[in-house]
Amino acid sequence: MKTKLFAFLLLLACFSTHAATRERLSLDRGWLFHQGDIVQPPIVGHEESYSNAKAGSAGGAAANEYDDSDWRRLNLPHDWAVEGPFDPKANVAQGYRPRGIGWYRRYLRVDPADRGKHFELQFDAIATHATVWVNGNVVKHNWSGYNASYIDITPFLRYGDAMNTIAIRVDAQAMEGWWYEGAGMYRHSWLVKRSPLHVVTDGVHSTPRQIKGQQWSIPVEVTLNNSGKQAGDVVVEVTVYDPSGKQVAQRTASAHVNVLATDTVQLPVTINNPSLWSLEKTNLYRVSTRVLQAGRVLDEVSLNTGFRTIRFDAAQGFFLNGVHVKLQGVCIHQDHAGVGVAVPDSVWEYRLRRLKEMGVNAIRFSHNAPAAEVLDMVDRMGFVVMDENRNFNPSEDYMKQLEWMVKRDRHHPGVILWSVFNEEPVQATEVGYEMARRMSAAVKALDDTRPVTAAMNGGFLTELNVSHAVDVVGSNYQVPDYDRFHKAHPDKPFTSSEDTSAFMTRGEYKTVKDKNLIASYDDDAAQWGNTHRDAWEAIATRPYVAGGFVWTGFDYRGEPTPNEWPSVSSVFGIMDLNGFPKTAYYIHQVQWIKDRPLIHIAPHWNWKQGDNVRVMVMANIERIKLLLNGRELGEQKADPYRMNNFNVVFEPGKLEAIGYNGGKEVVRTAVETTGAPVRLELLPDRAQLAGDGRDAMPITVRALDAQGRAVPLADNEVTFAVSGGGRSIGHGNGDPNSHEDEKGPTRRLFNGLAQLIVQTDYDSKDAIAVSASAAGLQPAQISIPVRQVAAQPYVAEADAPLTFVRSWRIAPDGDQRPDPNQKLASFDMNTWGWGSPPMRAAAGSKYHLYRASFTPRKNLADGSGRIRFAAIRGKAEIWLNGTLIGKKDSFAAGALDVPLPAGAGKREINVLLEAEPGQGVGIEGNVTIEAAR
Incomplete structure (x- = not known):
């Protein structure tokens, strides 16, 4: 028996040594939402004024016991702006979508066994400004829609059934940009539970450095915090694993962290001959940090990083691992068809995959830090990134936003540039220089391994400007000044940070100004910009220009330049809002991909007999031959910058383009004249989905003719039905002038295409059935398999809680029975005491009086509610608004259940207790207002 017990204890000890206590739990489920502001009535009375200034006493929708029973229940991420109708009176820059104010609330039960742990709320982003309350206490004011909020809520928590309330007021009237920004809690939210002595969020700095040759160092720096009640001595252990999972380095150091203090530990580790991260081979190393005390793991954090060198050369551009790389980049905003800015992670993966297929190797997330999950994808998929700060301002609140971005993102090998701003009016002045100088210094203090830049739209040739403060x-744009700047500053590295701004409407090949349609031949650009072809030629032919970032990779809502209403989204994109390609996609693809022959034709081949059609052929080979119905129309040398154009008189049939290298055919493509649409087709992006409630998939919707060919001009209205283990979360068609409901059951095809996005339900295992129907066409149905996966750790949803009667006034004790309904002057804050259950009075006095107020929820106003006392010690009388409604005749501690009379509005409750001689009394458990059982 002793042997078995010893073995069990040994096993338990081993388990505790390796079991980290940190839990990062998804908080996306079970939020309540109200669109519109909820304005608290003015505070005018003595008591209201006094109480308003006290901890935990927030009023209105921020109050603990606010009645939110009629609010909408939803899961995050959520963008309420995309759900609303378009309004021609709303802001053109925001895509004519009204935004306004919204409120979110959520209830949180904390297990008493977790008392003593450190609790942190993490909101990855909220659009736009937000105020957060926990249990009636303001815990955060956030002044940007693009940065995360990390909130220590440990001191405010209640445990057990005394539910915690999170309330968030979102001000989406505030604008930070001139594009669609959405509204609401559009990224993920989390609850992090960890040991009181722990690694702070973003507290591991692990950016590798090359020492010499193949010898590298990761000068790991770990920041610890101790929210506990006693100082702690710990060992910090850093372990590095290579891409195969093999341990390649380990280092430990001791630390002493005082109570409510932080400490930083340095643990440099050396790595010899690491596998380098590159665009082609995205080798990622895992850096695991553990905090141990007496052999027990208190906390553990893991993150990925990569070994690579970057260099911007003033004469030759950008080098990655010593190899010259031209930055073939795009700028992108963060909204997508159907979902606004609440883009599921898997749809982000789809967007990045579309860019990769086009030949993009660089992304500028304009003009803000992206979601953390997106940068993880960037590292895995092989892109380099310009990581851009939103607000150009070195004052305290805004400097914190910049520092947050650098701390969060500095471990990512894909990040190669920190950008402190985009197009600031003071960029050419001493003021701009001084502001940029301070922000650049703040970046370098946190990460000096990457250069700092700023996206200037002029002013870099003045005597003192921002260019003197960046690396x-x-x-x-500013193409005419490229050479002037390089000549004036031949030792200053230079890149296009934004270029092109050309206009195209997907699938349109005739410009119709009165319909806000722009032909997709790359002939039209903003007055400040250039066509796709001109912009890239200016970059590609100048070795000193590191590369470029096309404005933009995708269309985005708002900023419908050069149009206004009824246009509601931009037409700058290489792809439309769905990720469907325009002609620009193929122009860049043949310019940027060199490892295989490519050839494309624009436009489609559905015209009228005798029409003169301009045919653009895009190819990355030597020569091009064009044929119509087998008849040769001409042959041209392929032009890598201008592309190739042919004038062709339309006749129905097949138009073919053949590409040659060295006189041999290496590639061909064709477009054909189609018949009328006869049936619909659904093309899922992937073969299956994960049943985790988060995985989502775009499905392409198109119409086919009798021969199974896609009809490029189809505009049928399609009705969708989704059932089984998922749901529709939105749809789009790329039409910048469409005002259709993106969440409704129907969507019209635009130039032959539409896109439906489906997402799995939480804990789903059933396949998702999707059907599409249109008048006069054969419908389409598909079944998408759903793979069962382990649920992501999450905080359980909580139903609307009981109303807790928490804040009580306590009358002076006495031996004479008091009037339970006696008046107390509204300005008297001191004669009676204050308390919350449990409230106990020691033996001595005979009578004890407690008073509180509450407002029952609307669903209990009909008399169906109960006032429940979990435990009262002593005899009791319960008075409500001056009327005796219940009694307890026993001195012994026990529960009491009293009917709640019908009525609405605020109620005053008085509890008169009589003590047994020599015994104490009190309200010893929670007091709740709830429905009758």
């Missing part, structure tokens, strides 16, 4: 000069 790499970023130019937005």
